[in-house]
Amino acid sequence: MTKIFETPLYPYQRSADQDAETPVRHPVVVLGAGPVGLAAAIDLAQADIPVVVLDENDKVSWGSRAICFAKRPLEILDRLGCGDEMVDKGVVWNLGKVFFDERKVYDFNLLPEDGHKRPAFINLQQYYLEQYLVDRVRALQADGKAIELRGGNKVTAVKPDDTSVRLTVETPDGPYLMDADWLIACDGAGSPTRTMLGLDFQGRVFEDNFLIADVVMKADFPTERWFWFDPPFNKGQSALLHKQPDDVWRIDLQLGWDIDREAEKDPEKIAPKLKAMLGEEADYEFEWVSIYTFQCRRMEKFRHGRVVFAGDAAHQVSPFGARGANSGFQDTDNLIWKLKLVIDGTAPDTLLDSYDDERVYAADENILNSSRSTDFITPKSHASRVFRDAVLDLAEHHAFARPLVNSGRLSLPAIYDGSPLNGADATGLPARARPGAPASDAPIGGDWLIDRLGGGFQLVTIDAQAPDTLDVDGIPVTRLALSAKDDPSGALAERYLGSAPSAVYLMRPDQHVAARWHAFDADAVAAAVKTATAQA
Amino acid sequence: MTAPTHGTLTLEPNIKDPDGFYAELLAAHEGLSREDSEALNARLVLILANHVGDRDTIRAALEAALPER
Structure with missing residues (x-):
């Protein structure tokens, strides 16, 4: 059977740019057709900004790679028009078990909050995610949107100046030049763009190796996340078992630092560990080992002038907590609406500096969380191992110790506290919906709040009056009129009103709260739109 | 130099029958290997820290326990 990751989805084709006398200029070029680059391009095309994506390959990624996608990125994928495909194919899970040595020390249920369209997490191979994003690109092209995906196009030089970025692109037909008003680099952790521009990438190296194996197995294993600390079959190390669609199981085995990497990949060497994890009778075959x-x-x-970095090109985290691809989607979600306003001339280019403010803050939060998980999973000192083991021993008998067990924390969106784009806050409204926070979903009259938000500035009124449309110096604001009565479950009121009788929220195009009040005031809303677009 | 703040941390005598408590603490470690003693101490720290709960108080206790510099 030919797997999707063996099929060229965007094979090289000669483009008109290669025959142009002078380099053709494009409003936006995206480097990298991975999840983050494709999301950026789709977002731009939906906003009617022509975009070209360049990638040296022509296929989706090999092997499952990123497999856990959290609620907030799924909401972003909904806004990009391809959330249903992901969730329909993905495996929804809520239950986890934690083992220490030979014992199960506890199990947990994520117990996601009710009243959200999307689950806390799905598991889905990265190649499916990329395939559905490419499908979405094709659908937008069929609708006449200017979105181009050029495979077999390798960028070998990036030369930015004050007004544009000159790219040298290598192809099977030889090199050509192109110009971009804006360049979005989504070219991964090893970002050639970053290297070509001589930019830094500082942080902490974890001295450890992990073996990932995707095995295809027909088994009656439950759809749960199983995590082992110091199991008999991988002494002194950790192990993870997690289900993906199509009877594919992800197995992670920690190997330690001083190992022979090639020898460890030998299926003969892996087999006894898998038998110990899955049972002697387990019948499986390897799909991918890395x-x-x-x-x-x-x-x-x-942000570096006209070159903006997103996803792993900008930040890298440990895999514990699924904060890589998930945070990459939040990068482009944050960036594209700002770029749109700047390109349209309705906001100054300093608005893009707030992408730095907000996404560097989020990256630090992700790095902090994933470093803490890593330090728990692989203790770096004698004392940290003693406390880690003490936590696991206590977790078996006492509830208090279970929140201390850290095998990866649920990826949650950053709340942009302190962002220069945040406007007025009103006392007495719920903290979770404060300026800078992403919208919390709620069921509203057979629909979902999250599906009614995004794409532009909106004034969400809950039992409050306001004009249906506003124009703040060329930036349109549309009203979404709601009532607490729209949601009999009370979630809307609990999440946006608290004990207040009414509220007015200014929502950004990325579904984050910009400002909020108890009642509409035209001058206050105009001021908040100015603040949220770096014009204050 | 600012004076260290101890929050609600009690550093005045607070245990009735101090000799009895001390004997009980040592008795718990009686016969344990150095490794098992260390594990017991770690569990005890976690249990007591959870009982206290208040982060400022726990932080003050950590500071009070650190070797003098």
């Missing part, structure tokens, strides 16, 4: 080590680091700044 060994990885990791680092937690980020660029000092993500």
Whole structure:
């Protein structure tokens, strides 16, 4: 059977740019057709900004790679028009078990909060995610949107100046030049763009190796996340078992630092460990085996003039907590609406500096969380191992110790506290919906709040009056009129009103709260739109 | 130099029958290997820290326990 990751989805084709007398200029070029680059391009195309994506390959990624996608990125994928495909194919899970040595020390249920369209997490192979994003690109092209995906196009030089970025692109037909008003670099942890521009990438290297194996197995294993600390079959190390679609199981085995990487990949060497994890009778075949080590680091700044970095190119985290691809989607979610306003001339280009403010803050939060998980999973000192083992021993008998067990923390979106784009806050409204926070979903009259938000500035009124549309110096604001009565479950009121009788929220195009009040005031809303677009 | 703040941390005598408590603490470690003693101490620290709960108080206790510099 030919796997999707063996099929060229965007094979090289000669483009008109290669025959142009002078380099053709494009409003935006995206480097990298991975999840983050494709999301950026789709977002731009939906906003009617022509975009070209360049990638030296022509296929989705090999092997499952990123497999856990959290609620907030799924909401972003909904806004990009391809959330249903992901969730329909993905495996939804809520239950986890934690083992220490030979004992199960406890099990947990993520117990996601009710009243959200999307689950806390799905598991889905990265190649499916990329395939559905490419499908979405094709659908946008069929609708006449200017979005181009050029495979077999390798960028070999990046030369930015004050007004544009000159790219040298290598192809099977030889090199050509192109110009971009804006360049978005989503070219991964080893970002050639970052290297070509001589930019820093500082952080902490974790001296450890992990073996990932994707095995295809028909088994009656439950759809749960199983995590082992110091199991008999991988003494002194950790192990993880997690289900993906199509009877594919992800197995992670920690190997330690001083190992022979090639020898460890030998199926003969892996088999006894898998038998111990899955049972002697387990019947499986390998789909993908890889060994990885990791680092937690980020660029000092993500915006460098007309070149903006997103995803792993800008920041790298340990895999514990699924904060890589998930945070990459939040990068482009944050960036594209700002770039749109700047390109349209309705906001100054300093608005893009707030991408740095907000996403560097989020990257630091992700690095902090994933470093803490890594330090728990692989203790770096004698004392840290003693306390880790004490936590696990206590967790078996006492509830208090279970929150201390850290095998990866649920990826949650950053709340942009302190962002220069945040406007007025009103006392007495719920803290979770404060300026800078992402919208919390709620069921509203057979629909979902999250599906009614995004794409532009909106004034969400809950039992409050306001005009249906506003124009703040060329930036349109549309009203979404709601009532607490729209949601009999009370979630809308609990999440946006608290004990207040009414509220007015100014929402950004990325579904984050910009400002909020108890009632509408035209001058206050105009001021908040100015603040949220770096015009204050 | 600012004076260290101890929050609600009690550093005045607070245990009735101090000799009895001390004997009980040592008795718990009686016969344990150095490694098992260390593990017991770690569990005890975690249990007591959870009982206290208040982060400022726990932080003050950590500071009070650090070797003098």
